[in-house]
Amino acid sequence: MTLEIVIAGSPGRDMSSWCAAFAAAMPQARFHPWDDKGPYVGARYAIVWKPPAALFERETGLQAVFNLGAGIDALMDMPQLPPHVAVLRLEDAGMAVQMVEYVLYGLLRAARGFDHYAAQQRQELWAPLPAVDRAAWPVGVMGLGALGTRVAQAVAALGYPVAGWARSARELPGVEVYAGDAQLPGFLARSRVLVNMLPLTPQTEGILNRAHLERLRPGGYLINAARGGHLVEADLLALLDEGRMDGALLDVFHDEPLPPGHPFWGHPRVIVTPHVAAMTLQAEAVVQITDKILAMEGGGSPAVVARDRGY
Ligand code: OXD
Numbered sequence: 428m429t430l431e432i433v434i435a436g437s438p439g440r441d442m443s444s445w446c447a448a449f450a451a452a453m454p455q456a457r458f459h460p461w462d463d464k465g466p467y468v469g470a471r472y473a474i475v476w477k478p479p480a481a482l483f484e485r486e487t488g489l490q491a492v493f494n495l496g497a498g499i500d501a502l503m504d505m506p507q508l509p510p511h512v513a514v515l516r517l518e519d520a521g522m523a524v525q526m527v528e529y530v531l532y533g534l535l536r537a538a539r540g541f542d543h544y545a546a547q548q549r550q551e552l553w554a555p556l557p558a559v560d561r562a563a564w565p566v567g568v569m570g571l572g573a574l575g576t577r578v579a580q581a582v583a584a585l586g587y588p589v590a591g592w593a594r595s596a597r598e599l600p601g602v603e604v605y606a607g608d609a610q611l612p613g614f615l616a617r618s619r620v621l622v623n624m625l626p627l628t629p630q631t632e633g634i635l636n637r638a639h640l641e642r643l644r645p646g647g648y649l650i651n652a653a654r655g656g657h658l659v660e661a662d663l664l665a666l667l668d669e670g671r672m673d674g675a676l677l678d679v680f681h682d683e684p685l686p687p688g689h690p691f692w693g694h695p696r697v698i699v700t701p702h703v704a705a706m707t708l709q710a711e712a713v714v715q716i717t718d719k720i721l722a723m724e725g726g727g728s729p730a731v732v733a734r735d736r737g738y
Contacts, residue, residue, distance in 0.1 A: 430724070433470040433486055435461030435478035436495075445495075448709055449474065452717045472720055475502070476707075483507040491515060491723060491731075493716045495707050497522055497574060498654060500627040503737050514732040520715045522705035523577035526652060529704040530578045530622050533650040533676035534587070536698075537620060538564045542674075561587045565644065567618025568592070569634075570653065571599065572738065574705065575624035582622075590614055615642035620650065627654035628737035637662035640672060647672040652704040655680040660691070667696055678704040 434449065436442045446458045459468045463481055470486045476495040483489070484507055491513040494502060499516050502508055536542060540556045547554055564587055568579040571593040583589045583601035591599060592614045596606040605614035615621070621643055625631045635658040640647065649672065651658055660681055666672040674696040680689075683702055691697045719729040732738060 430456040430472075430720075431459065431468050431470045432456050432472045432474065432720070433459045433461055433468060433482065435473060435475045435482050437477035438479055440476070445474070445709065445713075448713045449717070452713050453720070456720075472723075474716060477501045480505050480507040483509065483512075491720075493719065495712055495716075497572075497705070498626060499732055499738065500654060500656070503628070503734070510734065514734065515716075515719055515729060516732060516738075517707065517712055517715060518730070519573045519577075521708040521711040523574050525705040526574045526578050526624070527581040529652055529676075529678065529700075530650055531581065531585070533622075533648070533698070534564070534566060534582065534620055536676070537648045537674060538587075561585075564588075564620060565590070565618050566620045566622060567614055568602075568622045568624060569614075570624035570626065571597065571602075571604070572624065572626070575622075578622060578624060590617060611639070612642060615639055616644070619644040619646055620648045622650045623653045623657055625653050625657060626738035627656045630737075632656050633659055635659065635663070637666065640666055643672065645671075649675040649677070651675070652678045655683065664690055664694070667694065674698075676700070678702055 434442045434446050442460050446460050449458050459470065461478065461482055463479060467485055469488050471488060471490045472493065473482060473486065473489055474493045474495060483505065489512050492502065494514065494516040497517050499514055502514060538559050543556060566582045566587050566589045568575050568589065568591045571579065571591045575591065576599065579589050579591045579599065579602045589601065590603040590605055592605045592611060594607065597604055623635060635649065635651065640662060649663065663675060676698045677691060678700045679702055685691060685699060691699050722729050
């Protein structure tokens, strides 16, 4: 019996290159691009990125859904996704190294004063700053999943003091790990550069708010590479304008694309990037998902998202 697999992107997104890449990697399966007017195909697996909810209403034989990204918050928000369907997400698949680059870019831009030198260049000014004192730039990484762990280790390798904050305690060489709500205030108070790598769940929504951000060390800097829903944007703007924080590198926003005229666009101490910190790489994603489908077909059980936890 042929294995039927449906591929669904967000409404209007052309997924034909994904269908072709999966078909080449798994000739024994039949891949169906989602069509909201199409027939029931009896799919056992779905490969998705922000799919229409109708997918789960029509394809009632699904056993597992593979998310073409690391964050599964869009799926968790769908009541139509039946509880028995396993949810799997991309694990690294070439995204960790991109996250490392993104965070190091923000950290080095702030700590090494590159914005300052850019302003000096415009004035033809030659005025070196003192050498960077890494001890003055403690970095705190919120979220120690596959991506957060790689980021924390890369920052530690450069000699910056690094702490991580996770739900539960663990050992991570070179990284001081804080765990749970009780240790969040201490983690924030020792951090100057705060890097957000958390999954978006009801527990983490709005966690980057005034009460938390104002605990950072003086000259605080935020790097948000996770989800816009973590940040209370008005609180960050107020803290920047009051001089209680120095700057922010933001890749994700409450509304995406960031609406025209939003205060982040023109803010002199905010750098905006269009949700590109770690992009899904097709070749890596196809290999990883194909391997997991074959493992499941062979009776194996690759890691699935804990639906109650949301990651
Ligand atoms: C992801 C993303 O979750 O791109 O992978 O945001």
